[in-house]
Amino acid sequence: MxxxxxxxxxxxxxxxxxxxxxxxxxxxxxxxxxxxxxxxxxxxxxxxxxxxxxxxxxxxxxxAVEFHHSLNGEIVMTSSRSRALISLDRFTERRLYQAAGIAGVASVSPIYLNAIQWRNPYNKEIWSIYAIGINPEHQVLNIPGVEANRQKLREPDTALFNQGSRQEFGPIAQRFEAGESVITEINNRQVQVRGLFNLSPTFGINAYLVTSDVNFLRMDANRQGGLIDVGVIKLKPGVDVQTVLTQIRSRLPDDVKVMTRDDYEKAEVSFWKASTPxxxxxxxxxxxxxxxxxxxxxxxxxxxxxxxxxxxxxxxxxxxxxxxxxxxxxxxxxxxxxxxxxxxxxxxxxxxxxxxxxxxxxxxxxxxxxxxxxxxxxxxxxxxxxxxxxxxxxxxxxxxx
Structure with a gap:
């Protein structure tokens, strides 16, 4: 002035x-x-x-909650010792099938989760990729690429690759979309990529791979059959979620946690907020x-x-x-x-x-x-x-x- x-x-x-x-x-x-x-x-x-x-x-x-949000079910079951996708514990799938007999439950679907060794087919480097094993007969993941290609997972040694993966895993999406046959090794086992889907990486997971439950157990040789990581429970139309949730909790022991999908997402966010720096x-x-x-x-x-x-x-x-x-x-x-x-x-x-x-x-x-x-x-x-x-x-x- x-x-x-x-x-x-x-x-x-x-x-x-x-x-x-x-x-x-x-x-x-x-x-x-x-x-x-x-x-x-x-x-x-x-x-x-x-x-x-x-x-x-x-x-x-x-x-962190993209996977949770994609689950096609109103109720989710995990081990009582699981805290997040990067901090899982397994539980017997018998608990999931016990919940299947409760009135109002339409279907149950087990999901296998684990980090496995992926070999970049173009430079032979090995990276950890997060594998999701599902029953290809069940529509358990509301992800367009998975839903369009899940029937292909019936074939042995096949998988769907996450096109949102980082470059260190190789130009898989580009080569596949160009019409090339993409074959790699997972835990020293040849696997063919039969489709693509999109799931964002997280701060703890660099890339995802979706395969069938049978193929998952072949890739993860150390996994004991009958032990799963997540159970998805789909209810019949018009059924009250809280009523079924209360019944499931009352019938099952405390070695599993049963919660709504929204609460499952909140638990994941809470883990990253409170349990990590x-x-x-x-x-x-x-x-x-x-x-x-x-x-x-x-x-x-x-x-x-x-x-x-x-x-x-x-x-x-x-x-x-x-x-x-x-x-x-x-x-x-x-x-x-x-x-x-x-x-x-x-x-x-x-x-x-x-x-x-x-x-x-x-x-x-x-x-x-x-x-x-x-x-x-x-x-x-x-x-x-x-x-x-x-x-x-x-x-x-x-x-x-």
């Missing part, structure tokens, strides 16, 4: 209508454009950090980004107030109250928040797309996250302004002149 210009403008409106604080806020920010650009860059950086931490956390939770790390990252942004805004506003303290003191001498001057500073902080937020969103979207291509994680922006980060940005800026204006309250015309 140029002293003469500001004083003249305020004097002109002394006898008439006072100049609106918003005009003064923008005029003051626009005057020193270099400082304005630096402030926008700093706040945008904090916004991008918050978007990235929330984006990774959202990808963590959404990818990953969820905590992302929450901490948001807090740190907020603090970094608040410090940046404070430094900018404090410097601005200090540099123009004589002008503020002059305005106070002309009869402007502290409230008016405080509004000017608060509006400066909100203008900075708005100007910095827009490029922050654009940069975050670009990084989301790059991350999705590189890692196959489901990084996606949603309106709820955009609104939440904007609110955090506004709070961050307003809080910094509240601290910076304490310097403004000390501006005394008697000290200046």
């Amino acid at each position: 140029i002293r003469d210009e500001t004083v003249d403008r305020e004097q002109q409106h002394k006898v008439g209508k006072k100049k609106k604080p918003l005009f003064l806020s923008w005029l003051q920010l626009r005057k020193e454009r270099t400082k304005l650009l630096v402030a926008i860059a700093g706040i945008s950086f904090a916004d991008v950090l918050m978007f990235l931490q929330m984006g990774f956390q959202g990808a963590l939770f959404s990818s 990953v969820g905590y790390t992302f929450d901490l990252g948001v807090v740190i980004a907020f603090i970094v942004g608040a410090v940046i805004v404070y430094q900018i506003l404090y410097s601005d107030v200090t540099d123009h303290l004589p002008e503020y003191a002059t305005l106070k001498a002309m009869g402007f109250r502290d409230r008016y001057l405080l509004i000017v500073v608060f509006q400066e902080s909100l203008i900075l928040a708005v100007l910095a937020f827009m490029p922050g969103v654009a940069i975050a979207l670009g990084i989301y797309q790059i991350t999705n291509i590189a890692t196959k994680l489901p990084m996606a922006m949603d309106l709820g996250r955009v609104a939440f980060v904007f609110i955090l940005t506004a709070i961050m800026s307003a809080s910094s302004a509240a601290i910076a204006v304490r310097k403004l309250q000390t501006a005394d015309p008697a000290d200046i002149f």
Whole structure:
């Protein structure tokens, strides 16, 4: 703000209508454009950090429950000692068939899960892939690629490959779609890829493979028959889920957990939130980004107030109250928040797309996250302004002149 210009403008409106604080806020920010650009860059950086931490956390939770969400059943059974897909324990399939005799149950389907050794057929490197074994006669997974090709799994030594897998597993999807016959080795056993499906990798699982229960037991030679990892229970139409759930729990011993599919998903998310450092790390990252942004805004506003303290003191001498001057500073902080937020969103979207291509994680922006980060940005800026204006309250015309 140029002293003469500001004083003249305020004097002109002394006898008439006072100049609106918003005009003064923008005029003051626009005057020193270099400082304005630096402030926008700093706040945008904090916004991008918050978007990235929330984006990774959202990808963590959404990818972790894609398998759970695909299950074609209302009730899920697991071992009482299972905690998540990467922390499983097996239970006897007799428990699942005991539940099949309860009124309201339409069908039950066992699922085998385990990490097995996949050999990249093109460079011969061996990687761990997460195998899902299902009965090909049952529609247990609501995944289009699986449903369209599950009958092919009746053939021995066949499997469906996850086309969302990372590149280290080989260009399987590209070669298969080009019409090539893709044959690889799993635990030293030749297996042919007969179809593709799409399931996002997670922070604990790099790729998936779907095969039949019979083929699964052939690939996982150490697996004892009759021990499964997940049981899916489908109910008859119109049956109350909670009623059947209560009956199953009352009839089965406590060596298994029986829950709705929604509760199964919540348990997986809870595991990543509470039982691993990953969820905590992302929450901490948001807090740190907020603090970094608040410090940046404070430094900018404090410097601005200090540099123009004589002008503020002059305005106070002309009869402007502290409230008016405080509004000017608060509006400066909100203008900075708005100007910095827009490029922050654009940069975050670009990084989301790059991350999705590189890692196959489901990084996606949603309106709820955009609104939440904007609110955090506004709070961050307003809080910094509240601290910076304490310097403004000390501006005394008697000290200046």
